[in-house]
Amino acid sequence: MSSEWQDRWEERYASVGRLWSGEPNEHLTDLAAGWRPGHSLDLGCGEGDDVLWLASRGWRAMGVDVSPTAVARLRSRSAERGLTGVEGAVVDLAAEPLPAGPFELVTSFFVHGGPSEGSILLEDVLVQAAARVVARGRLLTAVHCVNPPWHRHHSRSFRPEVLAADVLARLPEGAWEVETCAERWRDVTGPDGEAGRRSDGVVCWRRLS
Ligand SMILES: C[S@@+](CC[C@H](N)C(=O)[O-])C[C@H]1O[C@@H](n2cnc3c(N)ncnc32)[C@H](O)[C@@H]1O
Numbered sequence: 001m002s003s004e005w006q007d008r009w010e011e012r013y014a015s016v017g018r019l020w021s022g023e024p025n026e027h028l029t030d031l032a033a034g035w036r037p038g039h040s041l042d043l044g045c046g047e048g049d050d051v052l053w054l055a056s057r058g059w060r061a062m063g064v065d066v067s068p069t070a071v072a073r074l075r076s077r078s079a080e081r082g083l084t085g086v087e088g089a090v091v092d093l094a095a096e097p098l099p100a101g102p103f104e105l106v107t108s109f110f111v112h113g114g115p116s117e118g119s120i121l122l123e124d125v126l127v128q129a130a131a132r133v134v135a136r137g138r139l140l141t142a143v144h145c146v147n148p149p150w151h152r153h154h155s156r157s158f159r160p161e162v163l164a165a166d167v168l169a170r171l172p173e174g175a176w177e178v179e180t181c182a183e184r185w186r187d188v189t190g191p192d193g194e195a196g197r198r199s200d201g202v203v204c205w206r207r208l209s
Helices: 004-014 026-032 049-056 068-080 122-130 160-169
Strands: 039-043 060-065 086-090 103-109 133-146 176-189 195-207
Touching (some): 004 068, 026 049, 026 103, 026 195, 039 049, 039 122, 049 068, 049 086, 049 103, 060 068, 068 086, 103 122, 133 160, 133 176, 160 195
Parallel strands (some): 039 103, 060 086, 103 133
Antiparallel strands (some): 133 195, 176 195
16 A cells, blocks of 8 residues: 555656656765675665666665655666666565665665654664664665755754764664764755755764674
């Protein structure tokens, strides 16, 4: 049975030929370029730019999203590029279990959730995901902290240090550390060409044992 959130995201993807840039998130490429490939899972992967980037660097890369159109785009773009080891699945993170893994890396980029019923609570999803990560593996997320004035899509924004501490407090004691916790600013352009600034919070937890 589809939820209001699934319908909303599916409509958004189905109304355009492509919703996102086609480029991987720079928070991923900056951090993960030197990491040894393994099995990865991207939560709320959208059209799969991050999944495809990881696969192109040797990862066995899986992406899940609530939108069937987004997941179909991930699959077709992976086939177009001849990438192997890519898997896409339609999963509602608010209602269904995460893939079992285990994973060397679980990522989630800009899956903020909102206040209405049926939406995900990001902290809950990250804690569930952490249980699928192997020792020495990583859990990486990026979220918006400060939005430009024209931005009204997301109900939640985050402080990276608060998110890092909240999730760490819910993980097995002594088994994880916060490897990266940063606020990164960038220039952005609004729908009418106006200049603005936005900050993202980037948090990476590493499993020690
Ligand atoms: C802002 S987009 C980010 C997409 C991608 N991670 C990126 O950075 O380009 C948020 C994504 O989360 C997905 N999403 C929202 N709620 C979800 C849920 N309950 N289960 C799975 N995916 C969800 C949406 O379909 C959408 O693709």
